[in-house]
Amino acid sequence: MKRKIGFAVILLAVSFSSCKKDDPQQPFTGPLLPVNFPQPAYDLTLNPVTEAGFALGKKLFYDPLLSRDTTIACADCHISFAAFSHPDHATSHGIDGLFGRRNTLPIQNMLWKTGFFWDGGVPNLDLVPLNAIQSPVEMDEDPARVLEKLRSHAQYPALFKQAFGSDEITTARFLQALSQFMVMLVSADSPYDRYVRNEPGATLTAEELEGLSIFQQKCASCHATDQFTDQSYRNNGIINDFTLDRGRNEVSSLPDDIGKFRVPSLRNVAATAPYMHNGKFKTLESVLDHYAAGVKDSPSLDPLLRQPGGALGIPLTDIEKGRLVAFLKTLTDEDFLRDARFAQ
Numbered sequence: 001m002k003r004k005i006g007f008a009v010i011l012l013a014v015s016f017s018s019c020k021k022d023d024p025q026q027p028f029t030g031p032l033l034p035v036n037f038p039q040p041a042y043d044l045t046l047n048p049v050t051e052a053g054f055a056l057g058k059k060l061f062y063d064p065l066l067s068r069d070t071t072i073a074c075a076d077c078h079i080s081f082a083a084f085s086h087p088d089h090a091t092s093h094g095i096d097g098l099f100g101r102r103n104t105l106p107i108q109n110m111l112w113k114t115g116f117f118w119d120g121g122v123p124n125l126d127l128v129p130l131n132a133i134q135s136p137v138e139m140d141e142d143p144a145r146v147l148e149k150l151r152s153h154a155q156y157p158a159l160f161k162q163a164f165g166s167d168e169i170t171t172a173r174f175l176q177a178l179s180q181f182m183v184m185l186v187s188a189d190s191p192y193d194r195y196v197r198n199e200p201g202a203t204l205t206a207e208e209l210e211g212l213s214i215f216q217q218k219c220a221s222c223h224a225t226d227q228f229t230d231q232s233y234r235n236n237g238i239i240n241d242f243t244l245d246r247g248r249n250e251v252s253s254l255p256d257d258i259g260k261f262r263v264p265s266l267r268n269v270a271a272t273a274p275y276m277h278n279g280k281f282k283t284l285e286s287v288l289d290h291y292a293a294g295v296k297d298s299p300s301l302d303p304l305l306r307q308p309g310g311a312l313g314i315p316l317t318d319i320e321k322g323r324l325v326a327f328l329k330t331l332t333d334e335d336f337l338r339d340a341r342f343a344q
């Protein structure tokens with residue numbers, strides 16, 4: 001999985017390593033663009049990240065004013081120490097104590113995503129907050145009312161002025177500020193990253209390296225690249241009844257897409273339990289037991305999970321499972337999970 005490093009990479013590496021996190025003395029630099037990541041999919045030139053825009057986006061993200069009854073903030077479901085996912089909640093838990101039908105996704109490395117939500121139903125990061133605000137089981141608020149509340153607020157007009165040059169509060173500016181906060185949430189400093197970038201002293205244990213090698217053979221066809229997803233939609237056999245949630249088919253209407261969900265990134269996966277779009281599994285061990293012996297058949301089951309001879313899933317011994325778990329834990333970026341710039 002090691003990448004060839006060239007000239008541009010060396011330049012970037014300098015800005016990467018010189019940008020120490022958690023250091024208030026450092027000038028604001030915008031999102032990190034790690035050398036082992038591809039070009040971002042999000043066009044930063046259309047929404048350049050500034051210190052004031054980021055600060056405004058952060059305040060909005062943590063503000064329950066965005067919900068109908070001022071009880072639920074984005075951050076109530078997206079919790080910083082869990083890579084902005086929702087620990088211990090199989091499906092989302094929003095306004096009036098209502099539960100949604102899907103597991104809250106982490107918010108990390110949004111710059112590189114080409115589709116949002118488990119079904120890719122939102123094509124652009126800037127549009128995601130409108131879904132959360134309008135969802136009757138999340139924040140249940142009219143975005144126009146949110147803008148009114150912000151306009152009559154004691155602090156927001158001045159903060160919009162600092163971020164955008166005038167105190168006019170528009171939908172576009174509101175969404176851009178939230179995106180400025182979210183694109184800053186870059187996680188690329190796990191032990192795996194330091195190893196793959198050949199940083200001085202960065203090593204993985206023999207068990208972790210064996211896990212990496214098993215992962216490359218048995219998992220990386222779907223969990224591809226250093227984002228650990230090929231950004232496609234697939235059925236990995238966790239259920240075979242899709243009446244509650246048809247996945248990608250709800251966006252594409254294609255019959256073949258019934259039961260397909262976005263291949264999730266596995267970054268910080270040890271911190272983002274429970275797993276899968278329906279939060280079915282509580283531990284990484286149970287995820288591996290699923291791939292080894294729990295895959296359920298249905299017409300859209302991914303062909304990679306059909307073995308020659310007819311068995312389903314991915315053959316894994318207990319030793320291989322242990323090594324895979326050890327490897328998956330090297331994707332935990334402790335600095336990101338504890339980064340004071342992003343926490344409340």
Ligand code: HEC
Pocket residue numbers: 061066072073074075076077078091092093094095100102103104105106107110113115116117118119128129130132133137138139178182
């Ligand atoms: C009640 C819990 C809840 C609240 C409140 C909430 N979210 Fe979410 N968020 C979710 C769930 C659940 C998903 C996955 C939805 C799906 O796939 O259909 C999600 C998905 C996302 C994603 C997509 C991540 C990806 O990888 O595709 C982003 C970005 C996001 N939320 C941002 C926000 C913002 C910004 C707010 C506040 C305006 C917010 N969320 C409020 C539960 C919540």
Ligand code: HEC
Pocket residue numbers: 215218219220221222223233234235236238260261262263264265266269272274275276277278284287291302304305314324
């Ligand atoms: C055929 C493609 C494919 C292969 C091969 C595959 N996965 Fe997955 N993986 C998926 C999809 C799709 C999901 C999400 C399914 C859903 O939620 O409906 C997923 C989900 C996961 C999750 C849950 C992540 C989260 O945040 O909820 C983990 C962990 C995981 N896979 C690990 C692995 C490991 C380890 C292997 C190799 C043993 C592997 N996967 C092989 C497609 C695949």
